[in-house]
Amino acid sequence: MTYSIGIDIGGTNTDIGLVSSEGRCVARKNLPTAKYYDADLYVADICKKIREMMAEQHVDAIDGIGIAAPMGNYYTGCIDNATNLNFRGVTDLNALVHKYMDVPVTVSNDANAAAYGELVYGGAKGMKSFITFTLGTGVGSGIVIDGKLLHGKTGNAGELGHVIMIPGGRLCGCGRKGCLETYVSATGIRRTALEMLEQHPDYDGPLSKIPKEELTSKDVGDAANAGDPLAIKIFELTGEGLGVAMANAVAFSSPEAIFLMGGPVKAGEVLMRPVRESFKKHLCFVYENSVEIRVSELSGNEAAILGAAALTKAK
Amino acid sequence: MTYSIGIDIGGTNTDIGLVSSEGRCVARKNLPTAKYYDADLYVADICKKIREMMAEQHVDAIDGIGIAAPMGNYYTGCIDNATNLNFRGVTDLNALVHKYMDVPVTVSNDANAAAYGELVYGGAKGMKSFITFTLGTGVGSGIVIDGKLLHGKTGNAGELGHVIMIPGGRLCGCGRKGCLETYVSATGIRRTALEMLEQHPDYDGPLSKIPKEELTSKDVGDAANAGDPLAIKIFELTGEGLGVAMANAVAFSSPEAIFLMGGPVKAGEVLMRPVRESFKKHLCFVYENSVEIRVSELSGNEAAILGAAALTKAK
Numbered sequence: 001m002t003y004s005i006g007i008d009i010g011g012t013n014t015d016i017g018l019v020s021s022e023g024r025c026v027a028r029k030n031l032p033t034a035k036y037y038d039a040d041l042y043v044a045d046i047c048k049k050i051r052e053m054m055a056e057q058h059v060d061a062i063d064g065i066g067i068a069a070p071m072g073n074y075y076t077g078c079i080d081n082a083t084n085l086n087f088r089g090v091t092d093l094n095a096l097v098h099k100y101m102d103v104p105v106t107v108s109n110d111a112n113a114a115a116y117g118e119l120v121y122g123g124a125k126g127m128k129s130f131i132t133f134t135l136g137t138g139v140g141s142g143i144v145i146d147g148k149l150l151h152g153k154t155g156n157a158g159e160l161g162h163v164i165m166i167p168g169g170r171l172c173g174c175g176r177k178g179c180l181e182t183y184v185s186a187t188g189i190r191r192t193a194l195e196m197l198e199q200h201p202d203y204d205g206p207l208s209k210i211p212k213e214e215l216t217s218k219d220v221g222d223a224a225n226a227g228d229p230l231a232i233k234i235f236e237l238t239g240e241g242l243g244v245a246m247a248n249a250v251a252f253s254s255p256e257a258i259f260l261m262g263g264p265v266k267a268g269e270v271l272m273r274p275v276r277e278s279f280k281k282h283l284c285f286v287y288e289n290s291v292e293i294r295v296s297e298l299s300g301n302e303a304a305i306l307g308a309a310a311l312t313k314a315k
Numbered sequence: 316m317t318y319s320i321g322i323d324i325g326g327t328n329t330d331i332g333l334v335s336s337e338g339r340c341v342a343r344k345n346l347p348t349a350k351y352y353d354a355d356l357y358v359a360d361i362c363k364k365i366r367e368m369m370a371e372q373h374v375d376a377i378d379g380i381g382i383a384a385p386m387g388n389y390y391t392g393c394i395d396n397a398t399n400l401n402f403r404g405v406t407d408l409n410a411l412v413h414k415y416m417d418v419p420v421t422v423s424n425d426a427n428a429a430a431y432g433e434l435v436y437g438g439a440k441g442m443k444s445f446i447t448f449t450l451g452t453g454v455g456s457g458i459v460i461d462g463k464l465l466h467g468k469t470g471n472a473g474e475l476g477h478v479i480m481i482p483g484g485r486l487c488g489c490g491r492k493g494c495l496e497t498y499v500s501a502t503g504i505r506r507t508a509l510e511m512l513e514q515h516p517d518y519d520g521p522l523s524k525i526p527k528e529e530l531t532s533k534d535v536g537d538a539a540n541a542g543d544p545l546a547i548k549i550f551e552l553t554g555e556g557l558g559v560a561m562a563n564a565v566a567f568s569s570p571e572a573i574f575l576m577g578g579p580v581k582a583g584e585v586l587m588r589p590v591r592e593s594f595k596k597h598l599c600f601v602y603e604n605s606v607e608i609r610v611s612e613l614s615g616n617e618a619a620i621l622g623a624a625a626l627t628k629a630k
Contacts, residue, residue: 011539026426038427060591074456085349093517128468129467129468143567145460146461146463147463148461150460150568151569152444152445152568152570153443153569153571153605153606154601154605155569156570156602157546157567157569158566158567158602159566159599159601160566162560162566162599163563163566163567164563164597165482166482167480167481167559174599174600175600176597176599179599199463212436225335240399244479244482247564248478248479249475249567251473251474251475251478252458252465252472252473252475252478252564252567252568253458253465253467253472253567254465254466254467254468254469254470254471254472255467257331258530282479282491284470284474284489284491285489285490285526286471287469289472290468290469291468303349
């Protein structure tokens, strides 16, 4: 058995896990990302936590460190101007880790790490070609072709959350209009819910009881699963849009499977049924019955760490 | 110097070319595809033409035969149920050629062949990652990643003409609605022109002089280049749509370049200016200045044969 380290850098928290070659996270520690203003000090503390974990678990050596970070760049090993971190400009994670530890470091963004986690430890084991969509605050995606994660010229291939679905549609955080993530992310689902509530002032179901500023996609999922027709309709619209985006992605790479993950997917069939129906309806006939639609097999709790650890196996 | 054969199978005509390793088409012959109802006889006659060309040009040996065919499948070497050919069902080109000649045969569709032609003989020489859009009766596309043509699970990766741009939009030949090719193919431009003429009954420019059933995208291009405001507007709408599709494709593979080819592209800046403007406007900021927009360097007349011949170099 060998071990590697997976690090999931979020704006608030940094999760660090010691992962066995079987894909088991045998130990976890974390750091409050937001409290650090100096990247060198931050990385020094990460490396200290890694050494502590290794000592506690009697692990003498690790294969490598995989880091999933917002705007993490696979080619440079840097975080490029992430807007939700206190470290300004470019943070060279690869160089900083090597000040403290002599092991290979692989950096990428969280959506790519999720795809690699699925390939190495999850439902995509042995697949040559698949796509993942992670529904969260935004929509992340990872594309695997010929068994390798697609990075492209810039290192930023696979930003399917920013495919324009409705020209002139909803304003996106990226400054453009109509991006997929404005409709089908957790935040997009919330936006759809607020629009629908405005259009149906007489509605008095469970969603009307929640203050508008507190309403989340999870509330919509719970209401849909309790049979609320408005919540069901919101998930139908979401599934319709996601199904079109998935069919379009198939026309690009003709993958074996598409994996969905993230909070809204946990709502289950109230989302997955309209997703599958829309996908089937919008898929070009040449791809009929060639693509499996799957929910990620990695548990949400550990998926990010497993994905980051899987990056150490990246080719 | 070595030689290979490029064959471009169209519904009406089959073009056969003898291509040097430098990318020069040194001889051409053709056959009337539509007159053949027996695939074996058809392939026998193709092989006869190849032997004649080789004898006339004093070429003793060829590296291989590349065939670009509607619904040509790279994995199987077959044509799968092409609707515009008289041969019904599956035509096993690979097996049929081997009845008459003992050389490697590579089959793909015409859009993939065009991309490979650009890579081997055209402006994409040395590139690792690019996308081509061929505007014709439909819209074909070819995607190169890591220096290889993308085929995907089915062999039909890269059907970007059938990406849904406007959900619920124009009816497409594939049976769905809003596909890219219903807007930006030569046929799509004609549809836009007919819609615009209907919306502007007082218009008396050059397009109003052409009987509606005869109006082509070439007429629109000629009128736009002569300064006709309605024709210019038609190409602006076309360029706007194509630019969005190109920006979306970049969010998938982050290529080094996008190449445009086909009839409407010959209209020049009246199309290319709005294409570039829309592409720039709709490109996600992470890809800014990373993608070249280019017109194919292969001459339209020989592009199909060169592309087919280039398939023999496919990895």
